[in-house]
Amino acid sequence: MIRGRRLLGGLRPLLAAASPSASPAEPRRPFRTGEPRLYDPVKDLEKGVIDAYKKMKDFLPGSSWHPGHITEGLPPDHADVVIVGGGVIGWSIAFWLKMKEPQRNAYRVVVVEKDIKYSKASTVLSVGGIRQQYSIPENIKMSQFSANFLRTINQYLGVVTQPPIDIQxxxxxxxxxxxxxxxxxxxxxxxxxxxxxxxxxxxxxxxxxxxxxxxxxxxxxxxxxxLENEGWFDPWTLLNAFRNKAISLGVYQSCGEVKSFDLYTEELRTHDGDRINFSRIKGVHVQMPDSIESTKIECGFVVNAAGAWSSSVAEMAGIGTGPPHSMLGIRLPVExxxxxxxxxxxxxxxxxxxxxxxxxxxxxxxxxxxxxxxxxxxxxxxxxxxxxxxxxxxxxxxxxxxxxxxxxxxxxxxxxxxxxxxxxxxxYNIFDQSPVIGVHPLVENLYFATGFSGHGLQQSPAVGQALAELIIDGKFKAIDLSIFSFNRFFKGNKAVERNII
Ligand SMILES: Cc1cc2nc3c(=O)[nH]c(=O)nc-3n(C[C@H](O)[C@H](O)[C@H](O)COP(=O)(O)OP(=O)(O)OC[C@H]3O[C@@H](n4cnc5c(N)ncnc54)[C@H](O)[C@@H]3O)c2cc1C
Missing domain, CATH: 3.30.9.10 (D-Amino Acid Oxidase, subunit A, domain 2)
Known part of the structure; x- marks a missing residue:
């Protein structure tokens, strides 16, 4: 038997030690409505990000003031969870992590997005469809959950001082x-x-x-x-709704490119005497635009939600770079x-x-x-x-x-x-065309939410919830998505969806 995977219990037990953000929530002023904006984000940026950050704390959640202006250039140096990729999947996960917080500001969550214009992101180039007609029960369950989520989207993603969301x-x-x-x-x-x-x-x-x-x-x-729960909606609106809500709940947005990870590796032996290397990502290096050096975020957990680019993000953690036929020799098969x-x-x-x-x-x-x-x-x-x-x-x-x-x-x-x-x-997952959802067996704090082909948009509400459950509670709760785990690439078990478009 292999030792390892000490993180199976999820984030909850690690919270206290994970980062400075794990301290109890500060008392918050009630948020205000109808007041003029009190400051100019550009001036504040010039004055210093620290000042602006303090103001941000006063106004969250739900103010018309947009913390994205402040965090745009500067990721924090610690985070409990770093999400690589700010498409609909990444922001949904960020939202659900915050929704599941036992207490406000318990976790520090950062979403790192390299292209704030989303010029190539699949989310904004999709055709916005949602359907129930799949052959894998988990896919049907995810879309059913998402259809209900979209129907009541304002209960989930509405921000008090902003107009109601119309998903069209x-x-x-x-x-x-x-x-x-x-x-x-x-x-x-x-x-x-x-x-x-x-x-x-x-x-x-x-x-x-x-x-x-x-x-x-x-x-x-x-x-x-x-006959029900099928149709189409506006992808941009869903993306922005997740993003706005997550930011209003205190998620950091960092506009830069994740370039590399700091890994801590430990060699363990199986009962058969085989040696296996387990790794943890300790730091995420983010290259900000117009900056010569990358900025490092020390982190507890990392989520690879980099869509079509997620295979190269996995490689940064050594996945797919090991000797052929070894566990780390198996790459993330998403292209x-x-x-x-x-x-x-x-x-x-x-x-x-x-x-x-x-x-x-x-x-x-x-x-x-x-x-x-x-x-x-x-x-x-x-x-x-x-x-x-x-x-x-x-x-x-x-x-x-x-x-x-x-x-x-x-x-x-x-x-x-x-x-x-x-x-x-x-x-696109060239192994079986189905998503990859869950933790890597050897890089024990790296989670995947990728490989969705033509249905990631509609499944994003359910996937975000599932990833948040995995990270915080250590297991799937609402919908068991273990059929889509990375382990299937080792075992050769395909999760074949017959209704692919
Ligand atoms: C033509 C088309 C039609 C589609 N139609 C539908 C449909 O009808 N219904 C449906 O449900 N789905 C549809 N999809 C699929 C859906 O759009 C995707 O599955 C979904 O948007 C995936 O979301 P994502 O957040 O994982 O990826 P993306 O939206 O691509 O986001 C990933 C983000 O990661 C960022 N990133 C990558 N690498 C890094 C890095 N190193 N550092 C920082 N950031 C990084 C990228 O810039 C990108 O913004 C369609 C897709 C396409 C292309």
């Missing part, structure tokens, strides 16, 4: 079409979904035709449609895969009742607003995977691969006109 939720079912070959699988998946409490309806081609007269049902043997989204106009296209349709070929589309606009795309085959150096869009891919499939399924789309397009990266 468009309720609309996902319509999965299956060919003769795929019909049995679709039916099996729907069985799983219904057992998990999802409201999903099966439709024959005749029922489809009646419900959606604009649809060509050639080659369709069966279809399923979600960026470029995915195109095209927006087109078609005045004669499907109307308000248009679902988010996933064709038998994998091509998908949905309505975008109500003016005859749509968006959609198709995941390329392995041979067609585009170069990932940049986020340029391949317009021929639409012309040659996507449009013919769409026009076959919706004949009115033959006359569509492409208006715009963009590309983003899926954080």
């Amino acid at each position: 939720f468009n309720p609309s079912g996902y319509l999965f079409l299956a060919s003769e070959d795929g019909a049995a699988l679709l039916e099996e998946n729907v069985g799983i979904q219904r057992r998990e409490g999802a409201e999903i309806s099966l439709l024959s081609p005749a029922q489809l035709k009646k419900k959606y007269p604009w649809l060509n049902t050639d080659g369709v043997a069966l279809a399923s449609i979600g 960026p895969k470029k995915r195109y989204v095209y927006v087109w106009h078609c005045p004669d296209g499907p109307g308000l009742e248009c679902p988010l349709l996933i064709d038998t070929t994998g091509a998908y589309f949905r309505r975008e607003g109500v003016g005859g606009n749509y968006l959609g795309g198709l995941s390329p085959t392995e041979e067609e995977e585009p170069d990932i150096q940049d986020l340029e869009v391949d317009h021929e891919f639409f012309q040659d691969k996507v449009w013919p499939k769409l026009a076959h399924r919706v004949p009115n789309f033959q006359s569509l006109k492409v208006k715009s397009s963009w590309a983003g990266y899926y954080d």
Whole structure:
């Protein structure tokens, strides 16, 4: 048996010793509403960050004053939890860590984001969909939790002095079409979904035709449609809502790039005499823009929420750099895969009742607003995977691969006109296409929340809660997500989701 993993008990027992922030909360002035802003963040920055930080403490939570202005350039030198990556996953985890605090200001949580404009972050380049139609029960449970979260988002993420959050939720079912070959699988998946409490309806081609007269049902043997908890919403709004709320609860935002970790490594022996190195991350080096030297944050726990870039963050902890066939030789198998989204106009296209349709070929589309606009795309085959150096869009891919499939399924789309397009990266797990959630077995204070491909946005509320449980309580509580642990790469156990888009 292997000794180690002394942190299994989670953060709670370590709190007292973890950092200076672990001292009891200071008494707080009640926050004020309707008062003018009392200071200019730029001037305060000039005067000194320490002064500004004191003011920040007076105003939190919920003031219109934005602590991000102050913490932007300067990470603290200690933190209980450092989250690498300030996308929707990173900020959700930060929010839930604060929500689960037994007492205010018990933990110091820092989110480090290298690109504050989010120019390449998957979160803001996603199409905002949420669905219940998965084949892995844990995926269904996560989306069910998230749907409830989004429905009551203001109870979770509302900040008293700010306007209510409008996530711009468009309720609309996902319509999965299956060919003769795929019909049995679709039916099996729907069985799983219904057992998990999802409201999903099966439709024959005749029922489809009646419900959606604009649809060509050639080659369709069966279809399923979600009757609730499916649709799409605005990704930016969710990201900002998590971020605003987390900052209002005292989370630090640091705008810099994590470049390296300080590791403490200890060699342990198994009963068989094998030697195994266990490591802990003791410090996180953050390179701030316009700064020559990196800044170090001493830390208790680190979360890798770096999306499509998370494999290189894992490498900083030695993961994937060990000898082949050793445990540290197994890399985090998450890679960026470029995915195109095209927006087109078609005045004669499907109307308000248009679902988010996933064709038998994998091509998908949905309505975008109500003016005859749509968006959609198709995941390329392995041979067609585009170069990932940049986020340029391949317009021929639409012309040659996507449009013919769409026009076959919706004949009115033959006359569509492409208006715009963009590309983003899926954080794609090449091992089994499922997320990686949990701690690394050898780097005992490094946690992962990555590898979500095309469903990280909708799962972010549930994933944030799960990671906070793991870190604070040492185990999953609301939803057991151990199926997605890093250990499966050692054991060769794949968590295969059959409903991937
Ligand atoms: C085209 C497209 C469509 C999609 N559609 C949907 C959908 O309909 N529904 C859905 O649920 N999901 C969808 N997704 C997936 C979803 O967008 C992602 O799974 C989710 O946004 C992942 O969030 P994240 O926070 O992990 O990653 P990101 O948003 O990419 O955030 C990671 C952040 O980490 C930062 N970072 C990286 N390295 C470092 C470092 N060393 N130091 C500091 N910061 C670092 C990056 O700058 C980045 O901002 C789609 C994705 C794409 C590309």
